[in-house]
Structures are given as C-alpha cells and as structure tokens.
Amino acid sequence: MIKKFVLASVLLSQLTISCSSDESTVDENQSLTEQIAAIVKQxxxxxTPDQQKIKLEAEANDMLLQLDKSKSSSAVxxxxxxxxxxxxxxxxxxxGKNDNQIEDVLNVSDVYGIYTWNNAQQKWNKxxxxxxxxFVFPATKTQTANNATLSAKSTSSDVKVYISDSYNWENNIETNDHFFLPTSSNATLKIDNKEAAIFSQAAKYGSKNEVPVEFSYKMSVNDGYTWEMSGQKNVETSANASLTFNGKNLIKFNAGSTADIDALITDEELTQxxxxxxxxxxxxxNFVIxxxxxxxxxxxxxxxLEKSLVHPKYPNYEDPKADYKxxxxxxxxYNEKHSQATVTSFNKNMKLILVSKKDGTKIADIVQRSKKGYSYDANLPVWVTDNYYANGGIWANDGAGGSFIVQNYDEELYLKFGDSTEVEMSAYFSKGFENFEAKFEEFIKAFETK
Structure with a gap:
C-alpha cells in the first residue's frame, strides 16, 4: 500500500507552491487518490520536482512491496x-587452518565434516x-530444534590459496597452510526435510591467481526469488546480476564497456x-539507473584508504598507562572518517542517475551519504592491583569503570532531485535494493583486483 501520509505531505507542499502558478496540473478540489492518479498519468x-516524487513513489511501490516481501523468505x-x-x-x-564464516562454504573444496548446532552449549558439534x-541447525533465531540442513559439494581447481594457520606470540612464528579453490560448488538448503533453496557457483582461472577470469553464482529459493551474478575479466571487466520473482524481473544490473551498455539501451526514449x-x-x-x-x-x-587510515590499536591490559577511553x-x-572517505570515493567514482524508462526523463541523481548506524556500550575497565603481573596489576571489568558509546556508521543511497532536496532511496525502493547494489558493487570491484 502506498504510504499516503508521505504522499500527502509532499502533495500539500506542492500545492502550496503551485497555488499562484498557472502551470499547476493538480486540481486541489479532487481527493488525494484522484490527485495522485492524475499525476501518475503524466x-x-x-x-515539477515535488510532483515527480509523488509519481516515483506510486510507481516504485510494487518493487518496494516485492523487495520487502523477500525479507520474509524462510530460506533467507x-x-x-x-x-x-x-x-x-x-x-x-x-x-585447523582457520575459523570460517558462511561465505566459505561455497568457496573451498575437498573439506568435509558434519556440523550440528548444540543449542544448550551454544556451539557446533562435529x-x-x-x-x-x-550444517544442521535451527531455521530461525527463535527456534531451538535443528530443522534445517545445508549440504555442500565442490570440485577442486589447481589454484592454491595460502592462509594463516596460527601465530605464536612468544617466539613471533607464523604458521601458514593452504587450500584449493573450487571450479564449481553446489549447496542445498532443506527446512523440515523439504528443499528450500539451491546454491551453485562456477569459476574459471586463467593462471594461478586466486581472482577468477570468469565467475557465476545463483541462488534459487522456494519462495519464487532467484538471485544470479556472473562476471568476466577481459580487457574491460563485465558483470551482470539479476533478482527475479517467479521469472519477473525486479532488479537487473549490467556493467561493462560503453559499447556493452549501449547495446542494452534499445528503448527509443533512452537512446539519449x-x-x-x-x-x-x-x-x-518503470525505471533504469x-x-x-x-x-x-x-x-x-x-x-x-585501508593503508592511510589505520585502526587504533587495542590497549595492552597489563600497561598501567593504557587509556581505554x-x-x-x-x-x-576512525569509524566516522572511514565511512566519510568511502562516501567520498563513491560519489567521485560512481555517477548514477535515476531515469524513467517510459519517457527517458532524468528523475534524480543517486548519491551516497554517511549516517550514524549501530552503536553499543563498551565497558571501561579499571586498574586492579595484582602482583602476579610484571607491572603490578591488570585492567579488568568490574562494572565500576563506567561505559563508553561506540558508534558505527552506514553508507546509504539518496535520491537528489532537481530542486536539490534529498530523500533516502530506500523510502522508494526498500532497503533491499541497497543490499543488492552493495553486493553487486563488491562483486565487480573484485574483478579489478590484480
């Protein structure tokens, strides 16, 4: 359902501005629904920019609903x-080579084991x-019974990746190990013994470099959603991605040479x-970017950025002069500067505009802004005297040291309209769009790695 309170406020401001103008195409005697319908037809x-916002929200509503619906997928x-x-x-x-996260399941080969979640002890039993x-685990955060299974198989390549196995702080010796990247891998997710999702990926390597020259990934869930990505590294990198629902396109990304993109711009309204x-x-x-x-x-x-902006070093808990605050x-x-620098790079290197697919009109520029995100309270330790330690004590948390708010930052997309006003893109296209855009941006950047 269209967020009518947002539309009403925008429409009200538009009417206030246009009351003295002969160019107004909105009849203020009509109902809100009739006024919106009249604007959408044009x-x-x-x-005007305000009217464009009204039409944009009305036309983007279907996509917003579909992306929000995808968040309720049982497989996701x-x-x-x-x-x-x-x-x-x-x-x-x-x-024994290192700790792993969910991304590693499809990105390694020739590794085996059945891991079952032990809810009572909050750990995995192998x-x-x-x-x-x-992996055998609960399908949702609120469940305790293991009713989901993710099974993966892969085929090895001859591309060897070296990783850190262990590090001995006393003698400064680092032990390294390796694994082989897969040329193909597949995984199946089952919930309550029913297939819920299928994952597959394939890669081709032109040398011993761990960055593939060709790569493809596909996730299909039983709720009707399919997410696909593929890329190829030639003289110019090309990459594609799409999110569909029951075969209907929701989002489709394409990146490549100007000639590649020109070939995709076939609508007469977009040839400009x-x-x-x-x-x-x-x-x-309705739209293209x-x-x-x-x-x-x-x-x-x-x-x-990673070289110039160094994360502060965590204090030594045995140093009496350590300053945790x-x-x-x-x-x-650091968090604020890193986010701001990320935004600056995006706005410099990624020039994006939102265009109506139907008439070719530029609706808005797409820019990125840094915003405060997740924060948490970090406990400040106090110095506790203990002659066992060389410096006569250690820093420890006993609840008396107070706390300090640690602030993280998010980079979010905004639509910058012709009247210079800015609105979060997620207000029109759901936060889901930014998540997919970020995945695609990270994907195509990976092909630029030398």
Whole structure:
C-alpha cells in the first residue's frame, strides 16, 4: 500500500507552491487518490520536482512491496540464522587452518565434516565425514530444534590459496597452510526435510591467481526469488546480476564497456544516454539507473584508504598507562572518517542517475551519504592491583569503570532531485535494493583486483 501520509505531505507542499502558478496540473478540489492518479498519468518531463516524487513513489511501490516481501523468505531467514550461529561459535572446516564464516562454504573444496548446532552449549558439534560438508541447525533465531540442513559439494581447481594457520606470540612464528579453490560448488538448503533453496557457483582461472577470469553464482529459493551474478575479466571487466520473482524481473544490473551498455539501451526514449555509461540497472518495468563508473579508481581508492587510515590499536591490559577511553574515542573517529572517505570515493567514482524508462526523463541523481548506524556500550575497565603481573596489576571489568558509546556508521543511497532536496532511496525502493547494489558493487570491484 502506498504510504499516503508521505504522499500527502509532499502533495500539500506542492500545492502550496503551485497555488499562484498557472502551470499547476493538480486540481486541489479532487481527493488525494484522484490527485495522485492524475499525476501518475503524466510524463515526468511535465511534472515539477515535488510532483515527480509523488509519481516515483506510486510507481516504485510494487518493487518496494516485492523487495520487502523477500525479507520474509524462510530460506533467507535460515541462511541469516546460520551466519549468526557461525558468529556465535566459529567452525574450522579447514581442519585447523582457520575459523570460517558462511561465505566459505561455497568457496573451498575437498573439506568435509558434519556440523550440528548444540543449542544448550551454544556451539557446533562435529562428526567426521570423508564425503560431506553439512550444517544442521535451527531455521530461525527463535527456534531451538535443528530443522534445517545445508549440504555442500565442490570440485577442486589447481589454484592454491595460502592462509594463516596460527601465530605464536612468544617466539613471533607464523604458521601458514593452504587450500584449493573450487571450479564449481553446489549447496542445498532443506527446512523440515523439504528443499528450500539451491546454491551453485562456477569459476574459471586463467593462471594461478586466486581472482577468477570468469565467475557465476545463483541462488534459487522456494519462495519464487532467484538471485544470479556472473562476471568476466577481459580487457574491460563485465558483470551482470539479476533478482527475479517467479521469472519477473525486479532488479537487473549490467556493467561493462560503453559499447556493452549501449547495446542494452534499445528503448527509443533512452537512446539519449548511449555513449555516456558503462553500467545500467533496470528496476522492474518503470525505471533504469544509468551509471558512469570508474571501477579501477574506486578499487585503488579503497586500497589507499585501508593503508592511510589505520585502526587504533587495542590497549595492552597489563600497561598501567593504557587509556581505554582514548582508544574508544579514537575508534569512533576512525569509524566516522572511514565511512566519510568511502562516501567520498563513491560519489567521485560512481555517477548514477535515476531515469524513467517510459519517457527517458532524468528523475534524480543517486548519491551516497554517511549516517550514524549501530552503536553499543563498551565497558571501561579499571586498574586492579595484582602482583602476579610484571607491572603490578591488570585492567579488568568490574562494572565500576563506567561505559563508553561506540558508534558505527552506514553508507546509504539518496535520491537528489532537481530542486536539490534529498530523500533516502530506500523510502522508494526498500532497503533491499541497497543490499543488492552493495553486493553487486563488491562483486565487480573484485574483478579489478590484480
């Protein structure tokens, strides 16, 4: 259902501005529903920025509903819960090589074991296997019984990836190990013994480099949603991704050379954008996002940021001069600077505009902004005298040291309209769009890695 209170406020401001104008196309004597319907019938090119916002919200409503509906997918819930459980208790599918997260399930080969969630002890119990890699766990966060199973199989390549196995702090010796990347892997998710989702991916490697020259990934869930990504690294990187519901396109991403994108711009109303873009996003049947992306520079900016902005070092709990409040203050500053730098790089290297697919009118620029996100209270320790330690004590939490708010930041997409006002893109297209856009951006940047 269209958020009428938002539409009403925008419509009211539009009417206030246009009362003295002869160009108003809205009859203020009509009902709200009639006024919205009248605006939606007109092309974007004939509407004021405020009226464009009204039409945009009305036309984007179907997509917002579909993306919000995808959040209630039982398969997605199960995968998210598996990720949460792996955060609570990490598993070692590399047999002693390192801790793993959910992404590793499809990205390794020749590793086996059956891991069953022990809810009472909040850990994974492992059963040895020479043929299967399997996780048995609750499908939702609120459940305690194990009713979901994720089973994975893969085929090895000859591309060896070296990883850190262990590090001895006393003698400064690091032990490394390795595993082989898969050329193909498949996984099946079952909930209550019924197939809920199928995952598959394939990769081709042109050398011993761990970055593939071709890659594809597909997730199909029983709720009707399918998410696919594929990429190819040639002289110019090309990549595609799509989210469909029962075969109908919701979002489709394309990135490549200008010639590649020009070939996709077939609608007469959009031909004015040929020769200007190396990326195209199609949002259902109503909108496209035309993108001019400098992926190589964006990847370099990301690498430079990680080198130039160093995360503060956690204090030594045996140092009586350690300042934990200063550390958390520095961490907050780091989080804010990192987010702001990420936004600056995005806005410099990713030029995106939202366009009406029906009449070719530019509706808004798409920009990124940094906003305060998740925060939590960190307990500040106090110095406790203990002659066992060389410095006569340690920093410990006893509840008397107070707390300090640690602030994280999110980077969110905004629509910047012709009147310079900005509105969060998720207000029109759901937060789900940003999640998929971020996945695709991360995916195509990976191909820029040398």
């Amino acid at each position: 092309p974007y090119s004939d509407l 819930d199960a995968i998210e819960n598996l990720g949460r459980l792996l955060d609570i208790s990490s598993v070692d599918i590399f047999n 059963t040895a296997s020479t043929t299967d890699l399997q 954008y040929r020769g200007t873009a190396n990326g195209l996003v199609q949002l259902m049947d 035309v993108a001019d992306m400098d992926l190589a520079t964006a990847a370099k900016d990301d690498a430079a 200063a550390y958390y203050t520095a961490e907050n500053a």
